[in-house]
Amino acid sequence: MANDKKLVEAVTSMDVDFAQWYTDVVRKAELTEYTSVKGFMAIKPYGYAIWESIQGELDRRFKKTGVQNVYMPCMIPESLLQKEKDHVEGFAPEVAWVTHGGLDRLEERMCVRPTSETLFCDFYKKDVQSYRDLPKVYNQWCSVVRWEKTTRPFLRTREFLWQEGHTAHATAEQAEERTEQMLNLYADFAEDFLAIPVVRGQKTEKEKFAGAEATYTIEALMHDGKALQCGTSHNFGDGFAKAFGIQYLDKDNKLKYVHQTSWGMTTRLIGAIIMVHGDNDGLILPPKVAPIQVMVVPIRQTNPEVQEGMKKIEEVLSNFRVKVDDSDRSPGYKFADCEMRGIPLRVEIGPRDCENGQAVLVRRDTHEKITVSMDELEAKVAEMLETIQKDLFNRALERQREMTYDAHSFEEMKEIADNKPGFIRAMWCGCRECEDKLKEEPGVTSRCMPFAQEKIADTCVVCGKPAVKMVYWGKAY
């Protein structure tokens, strides 16, 4: 293998330079390409196929809970953006402004949507009249634009793809229920489908979404010990409803404001997959999300028996997402290419395997290699894909546990933050000043107040006053 791998240019080792390792994997696994549009990425076929896989599964899970897809305009008139005070303050500094349509200057400038709360409010104001019209549980798949200064593929780009769910409910309880339901759906999806363990919790006042009453989040730990926010769900209460005047006539014949939520996941998840599962040979994809689950690589592919064997394997494995690499590259090149692209299983078949009615299975994650008779091939592949999915999750969970530290004092917190990458759990008094102080030094932000609280001390790690919450702190993407 060592020699063969030279055929595919190696990636920078993640221990040497994690950021460069990430960029190398993105480029060499052919996920994205830089474009002439500064800060924007082109998503290449293999990267987009991963997104389609994510999108398909999320959409199925959404629809099971009654979500309906819709499509709203891609632009927001300035006056509409300004209707909710906190919201416009949060987003106005980072939007792109359209000032001309065709040859004419617009009477009112419009921004390209950075998120669509205001558009859905505008819509619900027309569409919701009576309690019979509620709840509205809508979602859209689209791209949004935020004018970031520094960008990195998938993690931070001026445009990204996402889904944004926006709901309207009759009561505060129903809105809260939906907010939590979607956060849990996101967490289950991340853990079950992407094999990424997450911490579920609530954002602090400082970190919550512009205009929300409460923001819930799932946070994952990357290989380098930095946190990545993987999905958020917001409860708006009736704040937007009051700003936009969204009222319904209830059964008791009274006009009432609706209660709203929104929730989103983005192409950032692809960055999470790379940084949670990848290694120095490239990408590692969990079988459930992998566009190609099994790659068949023939050895001496011009041999007629090998040709026949290839075809037979493709047939036998037709219940999986299987592909045969019959290009004119060398087997060694193909092996390295499979590894770079993170294809979970590789099947090798050569003349001797054909003679013996067998094939060789190689796991991407462990490089484990076993020989299997053709009769057992299908069952063995099914079993191994399931094992890989589980193992990836367990390995990531184990790592997350190892990289999660408890701090009982400011000094201990500083010591951990400076020397041990990962999550730091510590008690907090709930005040903004202590949060700001930790941001300044040792440079960590609150990731979330986990739903699963533990009282690891009585007092705030910063000010020593009585603690109200245990918080996950960390450096984040």
Added chain:
Amino acid sequence: MANDKKLVEAVTSMDVDFAQWYTDVVRKAELTEYTSVKGFMAIKPYGYAIWESIQGELDRRFKKTGVQNVYMPCMIPESLLQKEKDHVEGFAPEVAWVTHGGLDRLEERMCVRPTSETLFCDFYKKDVQSYRDLPKVYNQWCSVVRWEKTTRPFLRTREFLWQEGHTAHATAEQAEERTEQMLNLYADFAEDFLAIPVVRGQKTEKEKFAGAEATYTIEALMHDGKALQCGTSHNFGDGFAKAFGIQYLDKDNKLKYVHQTSWGMTTRLIGAIIMVHGDNDGLILPPKVAPIQVMVVPIRQTNPEVQEGMKKIEEVLSNFRVKVDDSDRSPGYKFADCEMRGIPLRVEIGPRDCENGQAVLVRRDTHEKITVSMDELEAKVAEMLETIQKDLFNRALERQREMTYDAHSFEEMKEIADNKPGFIRAMWCGCRECEDKLKEEPGVTSRCMPFAQEKIADTCVVCGKPAVKMVYWGKAY
């Protein structure tokens, strides 16, 4: 029925005011909603579900021919848009310009993509090096913006959803082959899936896409005799490749320009479905595209036997897209609602039906009503859905034939154009002047030069010079 229908507000009769009929159907079938963003539409759940159905099937058909999905930026820097002369002339007058990002003025303004040829060229210039990289057969699903002055839902809006395929090939022959392949795919899709008969042909020089060597099109005839362009496929030759410098090293070690194509279909197709199949009771959806194929409407739904019957029917019909309307509306309201939404089949079940182990099936298109025993229900529904799909196509084809006229002289052409809505077939000398003259009076444009040519006269219907092509003329959306 007549009385019940009043419960759902009736649509304007299409014979009285076709444009108003169209707008009424769009609104009352809940397909779109107007927004505060002038010229932009919000697509509501039922309208979007039709688009998802179209998208799913088209995407499957694309992938069978080797198409890969990708995603390019939503903005184009002005200098990039300007690289191909004809292209920028065609699009510059109708784009939206972004001049500010966040708080800063951009160094170079960018337009929101009206179409993405220039972005794909920019991408291919980097991504294509060798003959081994070809062909590239890429597609993206996205929205585009064109600053239209007058707008109508689905037919002409400032933003619409579409797919745009963009390919690069080693030779002119391969590019031509792909251009024709996709046009034929579109035609088959329109006829087989949407039940819309189309005329396949080539656009004239005047009507072709900005920057293309040749544009192929499928044209359909609406109920009012106006034509609607339903999909186009363009062969660019090496024009864009030369403007952008997209070259590859061929097997013979020479640098050569690639040959490119692009092809697209849009949410406009939903407009076509409405105007080809709809009637004065509302929408009529072909079963293959219908998000709900069968609606079960209970009569006296509180009756326990009816409740059981409803559930049983839903189970028996689980291979179809079936839904039960168990809302608290009256059966009459539900019937009218099913009709407005164009649901192909309605199943009615009441106490007496339960007693007799039967249900009543009602076709949306013909209002034909039959009683079927529960044992036969599944087979009968399958058969009827197939029949409806075929009948809708045949009815539309019949109408298209009846509304297609041959003109042998300018006077005859004028007489037909003024009095008989539809396609006019007439011979043409191939010169722009005659085309311009027909546009002025009697106000028809060339829809296409059909692939299936017939020589219906020797001379041009305008100038009397020798004819080169038989052309379909008409008034168009």
